[in-house]
Amino acid sequence: MNTITVTFDDGRRxxxxxxxxxxxxxxxxxxxxxxxxxxxxxxxDVCSFSYxxxxxxxxxxxxxxxxxxxxxxxxxxxxLLAKAVCDIHPQAVFSVEHxxxxxxxxxxxxxxxxxxxxxxxxxxxxxxxxxGLVLRNIPVERRKISYTEAVEHFEKSGQVHKLNLLKxxxxxxxxxxWCDGFSDLAHG
Numbered sequence: 001m002n003t004i005t006v007t008f009d010d011g012r013r014x015x016x017x018x019x020x021x022x023x024x025x026x027x028x029x030x031x032x033x034x035x036x037x038x039x040x041x042x043x044x045d046v047c048s049f050s051y052x053x054x055x056x057x058x059x060x061x062x063x064x065x066x067x068x069x070x071x072x073x074x075x076x077x078x079x080l081l082a083k084a085v086c087d088i089h090p091q092a093v094f095s096v097e098h099x100x101x102x103x104x105x106x107x108x109x110x111x112x113x114x115x116x117x118x119x120x121x122x123x124x125x126x127x128x129x130x131x132g133l134v135l136r137n138i139p140v141e142r143r144k145i146s147y148t149e150a151v152e153h154f155e156k157s158g159q160v161h162k163l164n165l166l167k168x169x170x171x172x173x174x175x176x177x178w179c180d181g182f183s184d185l186a187h188g
Contacts, residue, residue, distance in 0.1 A: 023049030035063035
Protein backbone atom coordinates (compact mmCIF):
# COMPACT_ATOMS: atom_id res chain seq x y z
CA MET A 1 0.00 0.00 0.00
CA ASN A 2 1.28 3.46 -0.90
CA THR A 3 1.77 5.76 2.10
CA ILE A 4 2.22 9.49 2.39
CA THR A 5 3.71 11.72 5.06
CA VAL A 6 1.44 14.40 6.45
CA THR A 7 3.09 17.28 8.30
CA PHE A 8 0.87 19.30 10.63
CA ASP A 9 1.23 22.92 11.70
CA ASP A 10 2.65 21.95 15.10
CA GLY A 11 5.49 20.04 13.40
CA ARG A 12 4.05 16.55 13.94
CA ARG A 13 4.48 14.12 11.08
CA UNK A 14 2.35 11.06 10.48
CA UNK A 15 2.28 8.30 7.89
CA UNK A 16 -1.11 7.59 6.31
CA UNK A 17 -2.39 5.62 3.34
CA UNK A 18 -2.43 7.66 0.13
CA UNK A 19 -5.94 8.86 -0.59
CA UNK A 20 -6.92 9.41 3.05
CA UNK A 21 -9.34 12.31 3.33
CA UNK A 22 -8.44 15.49 5.17
CA UNK A 23 -11.35 14.95 7.56
CA UNK A 24 -10.04 11.54 8.60
CA UNK A 25 -6.96 13.32 10.02
CA UNK A 26 -9.01 15.36 12.50
CA UNK A 27 -8.40 14.30 16.07
CA UNK A 28 -11.09 16.66 17.40
CA UNK A 29 -13.97 18.50 15.68
CA UNK A 30 -12.93 21.76 17.37
CA UNK A 31 -9.79 23.78 17.97
CA UNK A 32 -8.49 24.39 21.51
CA UNK A 33 -10.36 27.75 21.51
CA UNK A 34 -13.65 25.85 20.99
CA UNK A 35 -14.30 26.98 17.42
CA UNK A 36 -15.18 24.15 15.05
CA UNK A 37 -12.81 23.20 12.27
CA UNK A 38 -14.35 24.10 8.89
CA UNK A 39 -11.74 23.16 6.29
CA UNK A 40 -7.99 22.79 5.92
CA UNK A 41 -5.09 24.34 4.11
CA UNK A 42 -3.31 21.56 2.23
CA UNK A 43 -0.02 22.80 0.82
CA UNK A 44 -1.43 26.36 1.02
CA ASP A 45 -4.64 25.48 -0.83
CA VAL A 46 -8.04 25.55 0.93
CA CYS A 47 -9.61 22.08 0.85
CA SER A 48 -12.76 20.48 2.22
CA PHE A 49 -12.68 17.56 4.63
CA SER A 50 -13.64 15.21 1.79
CA TYR A 51 -10.50 16.08 -0.18
CA UNK A 52 -8.29 12.97 -0.68
CA UNK A 53 -4.57 13.36 -0.03
CA UNK A 54 -2.64 11.60 -2.82
CA UNK A 55 0.88 12.78 -1.89
CA UNK A 56 3.06 14.11 0.93
CA UNK A 57 1.65 17.37 2.22
CA UNK A 58 1.44 19.99 4.93
CA UNK A 59 -2.00 20.30 6.58
CA UNK A 60 -3.34 23.11 8.75
CA UNK A 61 -6.94 22.98 9.95
CA UNK A 62 -9.00 26.18 9.72
CA UNK A 63 -11.61 27.73 11.97
CA UNK A 64 -13.60 30.88 11.23
CA UNK A 65 -10.93 32.90 13.10
CA UNK A 66 -8.58 32.48 10.11
CA UNK A 67 -9.32 34.61 7.01
CA UNK A 68 -9.61 31.54 4.76
CA UNK A 69 -11.77 29.80 7.36
CA UNK A 70 -14.06 32.84 7.54
CA UNK A 71 -14.49 32.73 3.75
CA UNK A 72 -15.40 29.03 3.92
CA UNK A 73 -17.91 29.80 6.69
CA UNK A 74 -19.44 32.71 4.74
CA UNK A 75 -19.75 30.66 1.54
CA UNK A 76 -21.33 27.82 3.52
CA UNK A 77 -23.89 30.22 5.01
CA UNK A 78 -24.69 31.56 1.54
CA UNK A 79 -25.23 28.00 0.30
CA LEU A 80 -27.43 27.24 3.33
CA LEU A 81 -29.48 30.41 2.76
CA ALA A 82 -29.91 29.60 -0.94
CA LYS A 83 -31.11 26.09 -0.02
CA ALA A 84 -33.53 27.47 2.58
CA VAL A 85 -34.93 29.97 0.05
CA CYS A 86 -35.35 27.16 -2.50
CA ASP A 87 -37.08 24.95 0.08
CA ILE A 88 -39.50 27.62 1.36
CA HIS A 89 -39.93 29.85 -1.72
CA PRO A 90 -39.01 27.68 -4.73
CA GLN A 91 -40.21 30.29 -7.24
CA ALA A 92 -38.42 33.23 -5.58
CA VAL A 93 -35.62 35.14 -7.24
CA PHE A 94 -32.63 35.11 -4.86
CA SER A 95 -29.06 36.27 -5.21
CA VAL A 96 -26.08 37.16 -3.09
CA GLU A 97 -25.10 40.50 -4.56
CA HIS A 98 -21.97 41.95 -2.97
CA UNK A 99 -20.13 42.72 0.26
CA UNK A 100 -21.78 45.16 2.61
CA UNK A 101 -19.42 46.05 5.46
CA UNK A 102 -18.53 42.76 7.11
CA UNK A 103 -21.71 41.18 5.75
CA UNK A 104 -23.24 40.48 2.37
CA UNK A 105 -26.08 42.18 0.55
CA UNK A 106 -28.64 39.66 -0.68
CA UNK A 107 -31.79 40.18 -2.67
CA UNK A 108 -34.87 38.01 -2.40
CA UNK A 109 -38.09 38.54 -4.29
CA UNK A 110 -40.75 35.96 -3.41
CA UNK A 111 -43.36 35.49 -6.15
CA UNK A 112 -46.23 37.92 -5.83
CA UNK A 113 -44.42 40.04 -3.23
CA UNK A 114 -44.69 43.22 -5.28
CA UNK A 115 -42.48 46.14 -4.38
CA UNK A 116 -42.53 45.51 -0.62
CA UNK A 117 -40.18 42.52 -0.98
CA UNK A 118 -39.64 40.07 1.84
CA UNK A 119 -41.39 40.45 5.20
CA UNK A 120 -39.91 40.07 8.69
CA UNK A 121 -42.04 36.92 9.14
CA UNK A 122 -40.50 35.41 6.00
CA UNK A 123 -37.02 36.28 7.26
CA UNK A 124 -37.81 34.58 10.58
CA UNK A 125 -39.10 31.51 8.69
CA UNK A 126 -35.88 31.34 6.67
CA UNK A 127 -33.75 31.59 9.81
CA UNK A 128 -35.78 28.87 11.54
CA UNK A 129 -35.48 26.63 8.48
CA UNK A 130 -31.72 27.24 8.22
CA UNK A 131 -31.24 26.35 11.90
CA GLY A 132 -33.28 23.19 11.34
CA LEU A 133 -31.09 22.20 8.38
CA VAL A 134 -27.98 22.68 10.52
CA LEU A 135 -29.46 20.49 13.27
CA ARG A 136 -30.19 17.77 10.71
CA ASN A 137 -26.46 17.81 9.83
CA ILE A 138 -27.14 17.01 6.18
CA PRO A 139 -23.89 16.53 4.24
CA VAL A 140 -22.92 18.87 1.43
CA GLU A 141 -21.28 17.01 -1.42
CA ARG A 142 -18.79 18.56 -3.84
CA ARG A 143 -19.18 17.22 -7.38
CA LYS A 144 -17.34 17.86 -10.62
CA ILE A 145 -19.73 17.48 -13.52
CA SER A 146 -19.32 18.12 -17.22
CA TYR A 147 -20.20 21.55 -18.58
CA THR A 148 -23.02 20.00 -20.62
CA GLU A 149 -24.42 18.18 -17.58
CA ALA A 150 -24.31 21.42 -15.55
CA VAL A 151 -26.18 23.35 -18.25
CA GLU A 152 -28.79 20.59 -18.54
CA HIS A 153 -29.24 20.39 -14.76
CA PHE A 154 -29.65 24.14 -14.27
CA GLU A 155 -32.02 24.38 -17.27
CA LYS A 156 -34.15 21.53 -15.91
CA SER A 157 -34.26 23.04 -12.41
CA GLY A 158 -35.08 26.52 -13.76
CA GLN A 159 -31.97 28.16 -12.27
CA VAL A 160 -31.64 30.84 -14.93
CA HIS A 161 -29.06 32.92 -13.05
CA LYS A 162 -26.68 29.97 -12.92
CA LEU A 163 -27.20 29.39 -16.65
CA ASN A 164 -26.31 33.02 -17.27
CA LEU A 165 -23.06 32.56 -15.32
CA LEU A 166 -22.20 29.42 -17.30
CA LYS A 167 -23.08 31.04 -20.62
CA UNK A 168 -19.86 33.07 -20.56
CA UNK A 169 -17.65 30.11 -19.64
CA UNK A 170 -17.05 26.76 -21.23
CA UNK A 171 -14.78 24.79 -18.92
CA UNK A 172 -14.46 21.00 -19.36
CA UNK A 173 -16.08 20.52 -15.96
CA UNK A 174 -18.03 22.58 -13.43
CA UNK A 175 -17.69 22.23 -9.66
CA UNK A 176 -21.03 22.13 -7.88
CA UNK A 177 -22.24 21.54 -4.34
CA TRP A 178 -25.24 19.31 -3.61
CA CYS A 179 -27.33 18.93 -0.46
CA ASP A 180 -30.63 17.13 -0.03
CA GLY A 181 -31.80 17.65 -3.61
CA PHE A 182 -30.47 21.22 -3.89
CA SER A 183 -27.43 22.19 -5.98
CA ASP A 184 -25.45 25.33 -6.63
CA LEU A 185 -22.27 26.34 -8.39
CA ALA A 186 -19.20 26.22 -6.18
CA HIS A 187 -18.13 29.78 -5.50
CA GLY A 188 -14.78 29.01 -3.95
